[in-house]
Amino acid sequence: MAESASASQQNQPLQIDDITVIDDTKLKKAVTAAALGNAMEWFDFGVYGFVAYALGKVFFPDASPAVQTIAALGTFSVPFLVRPLGGVFFGVMGDRFGRQKVLSLTIIIMAISTFCIGLIPSYATIGLWAPILLLLCKLAQGFSVGGEYTGAAVFVAEYAPDRRRGFLGSWLDFGSIAGFVLGAGLVVLLQTILKEPTFLEWGWRVPFFVAGPLGLLGLYLRHAAEETPAFTQQLEKMEKEDKDAIKEKPGVSFREIFSKYRKALLISIGVVLVTNITYYMLLTYMPTYLSSSLGYTEEHGVLIIVVVMIGMLFVQPVVGFFSDKIGRKPFLRLGSIGLLLLAVPSYHFIGSDNTGLIFLGLLFIAIVLNCMTGVMASTLPALFPTRIRYSALASSFNVAIIVAGLTPTIAAWLVEETGNLMMPAYYLMVAAVIGIITSFYLPETANKPLRGDTPTASNRREAKALLKEAYENIEQTVADVDEEITAMEEQLEALKARRQRLVDRHPHME
Known part of the structure; x- marks a missing residue:
């Protein structure tokens, strides 16, 4: 009955009223709410990466400096193992009850767990419970983040007009980078004002406390945003086709997802791997690499990266804008090829002990990363239809994130075991090959409706x-x-x- 009704609808001539015109005010609210929540997520990741050396001393004081760093980064990486569980849970919830409700829930969990990290007593105070509580907070973060980025990407993509989806989607990762800049800037400010003993005693806690007010602001914005037009239309369509189905909300069959959309899942995994391995290598592991492996002061290394990230903020929306003109595939391919060719020269520059060359090496990696982050949020949601979009994207994204999230820990371990400071560059080259292969199979989605959806416009x-x-x-x-x-x-x-x-x-x- 439902299938015949759907076929009947598809056989009707396409009319002007079938094209959704997005209200500009609602669109701005949606993009702002999604980007701010993403900024908070990456604010925590940025802070954690930049204070990893301090956390190692506070929570693992009996270990050697190298083991302290690996242990702190390991605590960062372990939560990625629970992200698929969070992705499946929030993905199903998002496809059943709506994107807006789930995004409000994820930001609450994320804000509380981040805030609680700042409250954990040191190892000297409560012993083994200190690293255990840190791990529990990180696991809660990992679970909530499993539905955060993918939900925000779906939310923005379903709101964005077809001809501006690349530009609007790029603001999601603009929020990520801005979160890193805010986190890194706050760490630098505290390290400049406070002496190291004071910073280790209580200064490191301050950035985590900032998550509280940020979370409240993000929750307010997300609660004020309305449900996406695509999901609302999906519910209306189901109501017309099958009155009984709507009572139970849209169902999600993972067997159907893995059998019918296998190619889209693999493409999604490939895009996420190359983008996030590069992301974590540059923005999470690099401060530790500069200080622990190359011997720079924490302040010096962090300051250079902050300058690079500020530059990335300006490039990010430019890439999104031009992806609406020339497509998403060229940027993914260009970024992957650039990463393959520039990884080794970049790390030679970074290890040169020359500030100008260090900056240039970081800039090379940042530009190729911009090519990928500028199109990821607009590319991935377009691979799946509305009724399974959140679930399918969250599943594939978080499976890939297990590997990508281990990047800081693996890179630190490889350098420690081999003594070869170029190991991170070789790691990036492997990721680049994955990106190049994926770019050949990626369907071009620029200026096209989301898969299975009707066209969306900015105005009549x-x-x-x-x-x-x-x-x-x-x-x-x-x-x-x-x-x-x-x-x-x-x-x-x-x-x-x-x-x-x-x-x-x-x-x-x-």
Whole structure:
């Protein structure tokens, strides 16, 4: 019954009213709410990476400096193991009850768990319970973050007009980088004002306490934002097609996701791997690499990275803007090839003990990272249809994140075990190969509706232009199908002629 109704709807001519026109005020609220929550997520990751040396001394005081660093980064990486669980849980919730409700829940959990890290007593005070409580807080963060980025990406993508999805989606990772800048800047400020003993005693806690007010602001913005038009339309469509289905909310079949959308899942995993391995290598592991492996002061290394990240803030929306003009694939491919070619030279520059060359090496990695982060949030949601978009994207994203999230720990371990300071560069080159391969299979999604959705426009005039384009695409597709039919008819005639020649050679066949 539902399938016949759906087929009947699809057979109706596409009209101007079928194109969704997005209210600009609602769009700005949606983008701001999603980006701020993402900024808070990465604020914590940035702070954690920049104070890892301090956390190692506070929570693992009996270990050697190298083991302290690896232990602190290991505590950072372990929560990535629970992110798939959070992704599945929040993904199913998001596809059943809506994106806005789930995003409000994830930011609450994230804010509370981050704030609590600042409250944990040191190892000297409560012994083994200190690292255990730190791990529990990080696990809670990992669970909530499992639904955070993917939910925010879906939220923005479903709100964004087709012709501006790249630009608007780029602000999501703008929020990520801004969170890093805020976290790093706060750490630098505290380290400058406080002496190291004071910073180790209580100064490191301050950045984590900032998560409280940030979380309240993010919750307010997300609660004020309305549900996405795409999800609302999906519910209305189901209500028209099947009254019983709507009572139980949309269902999600993971068997269907893994069997029917296997290619999209693999593409999503590839994009996430190359982007986030580069992300964590530059923005989480690099401060530790500069201080522990190269011997720079923490303040010196962090300051250089902060300057690079501020530059990334300006590049990020530019990449998103141009991806709406020339497509997403060129940027993913360019970023991956750039990473493959520039990883080794960049690390040679970083290890040169020359501030200018260090900055240049970091800048190379930052630019190729911008090429990928500038299009990721607009690319991934377009791979899946609305009814399973959150679940499928959260599943694939967080499976890839298990590997990407181990980057700081693996990189630190490789350097420690081999004594080779170029190991992080080789690690990035492996990620680059994954990105290059993925770019060949990635479908171009720029200026197209999300998979299975109707076109979305900024205004009525743009809607008319999109309708015209939709008609032209239909006409071209019909022409292509006609050519296929003609070719098949010619093949059929050739087969019939071949059959007849064989029959003519048999005395008892007609």
